[in-house]
Amino acid sequence: MAMYILKRLLLMIPTLFGIMLITFVVTQFVPGGPVERLMAQLSGYGAGGETGGGGLYQGNKGLDQERIEQLKKFYGFDQPAWQRFVTMMGQYLVFDFGRSYYHHMSVVELVIAKLPVSMSLGLWSFFIVYSVCIPLGIAKAVRDGSTFDVVTSSVILIGYAIPGFVLGIVLIVLFGGGSFWNIFPLRGLVSDHWHTLSLVGKILDYLWHMVLPITASTVGSLAVMTLLTKNSFLEEIRKQYVITARAKGLEEGQVLYKHVFRNAIIPIITGFPGSFITAFFTGSLLIETIFSLDGMGLLAYQSVMNRDYPVVLGTLYFFTIIGLVSRLLSDLSYVLVDPRISFEGRE
Numbered sequence: 001m002a003m004y005i006l007k008r009l010l011l012m013i014p015t016l017f018g019i020m021l022i023t024f025v026v027t028q029f030v031p032g033g034p035v036e037r038l039m040a041q042l043s044g045y046g047a048g049g050e051t052g053g054g055g056l057y058q059g060n061k062g063l064d065q066e067r068i069e070q071l072k073k074f075y076g077f078d079q080p081a082w083q084r085f086v087t088m089m090g091q092y093l094v095f096d097f098g099r100s101y102y103h104h105m106s107v108v109e110l111v112i113a114k115l116p117v118s119m120s121l122g123l124w125s126f127f128i129v130y131s132v133c134i135p136l137g138i139a140k141a142v143r144d145g146s147t148f149d150v151v152t153s154s155v156i157l158i159g160y161a162i163p164g165f166v167l168g169i170v171l172i173v174l175f176g177g178g179s180f181w182n183i184f185p186l187r188g189l190v191s192d193h194w195h196t197l198s199l200v201g202k203i204l205d206y207l208w209h210m211v212l213p214i215t216a217s218t219v220g221s222l223a224v225m226t227l228l229t230k231n232s233f234l235e236e237i238r239k240q241y242v243i244t245a246r247a248k249g250l251e252e253g254q255v256l257y258k259h260v261f262r263n264a265i266i267p268i269i270t271g272f273p274g275s276f277i278t279a280f281f282t283g284s285l286l287i288e289t290i291f292s293l294d295g296m297g298l299l300a301y302q303s304v305m306n307r308d309y310p311v312v313l314g315t316l317y318f319f320t321i322i323g324l325v326s327r328l329l330s331d332l333s334y335v336l337v338d339p340r341i342s343f344e345g346r347e
Contacts, residue, residue, distance in 0.1 A: 001335070005328070012324045017089075019320050020313065024085050027309055034075050034101045034307050075101070088313065097314030102306040107314040110299070117288065117295030120189060120210060122279030125218045129225050130275075134268065136222075137229025142256070144234060153227075160223035165286035168216035172290065176212065184212050187292030213291040217284055229268055236264040266334070273329035277322055 027033075072078045079087075091098065097107035140149045159167075175183045185191065191205050236242065237260055245255045285297035296315075303311040 005332070008328050008331075012321070012328075015324060016317070016320055020089065020092075020317060021085070023313060023316055024081075024088070027307075027312070028081055030307065033077075034309065092314070092317050095318075097317070098310040100303075100308055100311050102302065102308040102311070107310050110311065111296070111315060111318075114294060114296050114299045117189060117293045118297065119279070121213060121217055121284065121287065121293070121295065124210060124214045125221065126275055126279040128214065128218050129221050130272070133222055133225035134229050134265075137226045138233055138256075138261075140226065140230040141233035141237060144230075156223040156226055159219040162220065164216050164220050164284065165290055167219055168212065168287055168290040171212045171216055185209050186212075189293065213287055213293060216290070217287050225268070229264075232267055233260060233264040236260045270330050270333045273333055274323075274326035277326040277329070 069078065076084055076087075095108070099106055100110055103110055136152065140152060143149050171184075172186060174180050176186045185208065189206060189209055190202070191197075191209070194202055194205055197205055237256075242255060242260060245259055246252075250258075284295075285301045287293070288295045288297045299311065300315070302308070303315075
């Protein structure tokens, strides 16, 4: 096991390097980089490189070559691409991601400032999905083909078919004071007077703000996990050892939770570490935009549109490491859930 973990950790190095290299190369060919955008702004053009009258981009109009070279040096583009990549990777090894071109602050500080929104959406969605889908999937497997199974399948599939941002708009119209009831707030994690509330008041205010965005981001995820749980249990229920256990006179509850459960839950639990870690850092651009939540989804979109390369590459480096580690934890969870599985043969 130790040798397998070591091999996986060593394989993460070329994988991470390859992802960063490809992304860095792509950014070199994307038009309208930070230097060009700042040149356009200093020359009286908009952020997109166009004049107020819609003229074509003329990036260095009104700027002499010396000023242009100063801008390139300011952003580090006076060095060859390979040298910039080597310098960047050296800084990333010690988790120095530099400063944002657009927000003018440390990338680490910027990510920390945006994480509470994404963590709120991700963790609540994660816990709701797992706490609802596993019991519901087991109930559907036990009652396969019944009216309960058909009705619940129809409901969750309808929810799956509705995009999260569409459901978010519908919820705003119905419960956010759009055209019907003004029950829930439409922006932010908490109210403006949150700091003046008591502890219980702060918790209730936070939950009050989270109802609509969490509902919009969760409903579409229920179908996949519920049907995965149902099919996993159905597959185990139809196996010979279940028939044998019933023939021995074991009660249905013992058969289901003592024998079937520990086998059927394996494909579900093994995805738990990756989903849990991902819940901390993922953000939904559309959900955050609709409900005016300034999180990682909106940050990622703004960084790409504004060519904020330190944020794009820095967050990609960090989240790639998180993703690779979560995949390793998912594989190791197989051994913890099912002792029959071993990686000794791979060593």
